[in-house]
Amino acid sequence: MAVNINIELFKRYAPKKKLEIINALTENELLAITNNTILRIIKEAGRGDSNKTRCKYKTLFLSDAGNNWNSKVTNIYNxxxxxxxxxxxxxxxxxxxxxxxxxxDFLDNRYEEQCLGHIEESFxxxxxxxxPANYNRADRARVIKAILTAYIECKYESKLKGNGKQENDEER
Structure with a gap:
């Protein structure tokens, strides 16, 4: 049964459960994400330039999102x-x-290989x-997975840290 990440991401699950769902998604399920879902992610978990709640333009910083060759996506912003x-x-x-x-354009699934830009090198x-910085379907799915993971880690940062502390105390 295919998981619709556009719906499941905003259901009332524990943050660790949401991370498990994200890690279990297939490439096609990740690529089925919509632009509106990512816009909502940025508005909920992104950071504004002035750290005010009414800041309209927000940025979500990513880690480990790239094509494993010559480029990486550092952040997304509205x-x-x-x-x-x-x-x-x-x-x-x-x-x-x-x-x-x-x-x-990045979420457009018509193209197997997308070029996100290029560098002009001269000798x-x-x-x-x-x-070029080419991204195939697997690379795009990796970037979307990084966006979803960054959303959960930013939005539920205190809950994720709190759960980790309790587990370490119980082991001792």
């Missing part, structure tokens, strides 16, 4: 008219850069080439 963007760090042989990419002999 911008004007609730458009969500990915901030992608691309590293080449002799240079690196940050690019932004729309989440709607002393005048030869130049573009080094």
């Amino acid at each position: 911008w004007k008219k609730d458009e969500v963007y990915l901030s992608v760090y691309i590293q080449g042989d002799d240079t690196d850069t940050y690019v932004t990419y729309k989440l709607r 002393r002999n005048g030869y130049s080439h573009k080094k």
Whole structure:
């Protein structure tokens, strides 16, 4: 039975149970996430620039979200008219850069291999080439899993730490 992450994520489960559900999701279930779900994630767990509750633009920082080759998604943020963007760090042989990419295009499942940006590298002999940051379905699923995990860890930070402390006390 396929799990609809757009519904299950916001049900009243314990944070550890939500993490177990996220870790058990298949690639297709992860890629079935909607833009509205991620926008809600950012609004609930993202951090604003001024740390005010009324801050409209928020950022959710990610860890371990990349293509295991030359790039990684460092954070996601919402911008004007609730458009969500990915901030992608691309590293080449002799240079690196940050690019932004729309989440709607990233979630588009029509393409097997998506290019989130590229670096223009040039050498002393005048030869130049573009080094793309390509993401296949497995890489995109890994990024979505990192987004969901960051949401749970940011929103339920105190509950996750509290549960870990109780378990360590019981073992002693």
